Amino acid sequence: GAVVSQHPSRVICKSGTSVKIECRSLDFQATTMFWYRQFPKQSLMLMATSNEGSKATYEQGVEKDKFLINHASLTLSTLTVTSAHPEDSSFYICSATLSRTDSSYEQYFGPGTRLTVT
Amino acid sequence: GQNIDQPTEMTATEGAIVQINCTYQTSGFNGLFWYQQHAGEAPTFLSYNVLDGLEEKGRFSSFLSRSKGYSYLLLKELQMKDSASYLCAFMDSNYQLIWGAGTKLIIKP
Numbered sequence: 001g002a003v004v005s006q007h008p009s010r011v012i013c014k015s016g017t018s019v020k021i022e023c024r025s026l027d028f029q030a031t032t033m034f035w036y037r038q039f040p041k042q043s044l045m046l047m048a049t050s051n052e053g054s055k056a057t058y059e060q061g062v063e064k065d066k067f068l069i070n071h072a073s074l075t076l077s078t079l080t081v082t083s084a085h086p087e088d089s090s091f092y093i094c095s096a097t098l099s100r101t102d103s104s105y106e107q108y109f110g111p112g113t114r115l116t117v118t
Numbered sequence: 119g120q121n122i123d124q125p126t127e128m129t130a131t132e133g134a135i136v137q138i139n140c141t142y143q144t145s146g147f148n149g150l151f152w153y154q155q156h157a158g159e160a161p162t163f164l165s166y167n168v169l170d171g172l173e174e175k176g177r178f179s180s181f182l183s184r185s186k187g188y189s190y191l192l193l194k195e196l197q198m199k200d201s202a203s204y205l206c207a208f209m210d211s212n213y214q215l216i217w218g219a220g221t222k223l224i225i226k227p
Binding site for chain 2: 038091093109111112
């Protein structure tokens with residue numbers, strides 16, 4: 001089956017620093033990748049949709065200058081949390097879309113990255 | 119090791135009841151989630167169980183048995199709009215989500 005990895009799985013950083021999270025589709029080329037964040041016992045919240053070679057589309061309320069997304073290839077997207085603050089502490093999950101020739105697609109989720117800002 | 123399993127696809131009739139099962143194995147457990155996802159959309163949260171038992175939310179109920187590594191999502195009075203994929207995921211001891219592959223639910227009139 002299709003596998004999506006994220007790195008790192010956990011990160012602790014100091015307030016004011018930047019953190020980069022990588023999302024990779026390991027055995028397929030992903031036309032689209034999504035970035036989510038999730039607070040405890042709450043639903044995934046879509047942050048942005050990322051297409052290879054183009055600018056990410058951010059959801060309302062998500063600061064694009066704070067959450068920088070780069071989708072440099074069909075297998076790699078990165079999310080950089082700039083000038084992190086404690087309120088940015090959350091669980092960040094990416095997913096990658098696999099499009100099939102019959103026009104259907106499947107979305108595979110990564111294992112998530114837990115960010116703690118101290 | 120860790121693993122999680124749910125059926126790939128299920129079919130049910132409008133107005134009926136359907137139960138989607140999810141089994142998992144893990145040494146550390148911090149709760150089990152169910153999500154609904156319509157094609158082309160982000161998953162939406164349905165339920166979270168961390169203690170054994172049944173939790174009811176309107177037409178949807180979720181059950182958990184930690185000793186059996188088993189959960190189910192029960193959908194009552196099925197509507198056509200319930201046609202979607204249903205994802206179960208457990209949170210392990212490192213607070214990482216381990217996702218099932220999803221169950222595609224097809225509702226027929």
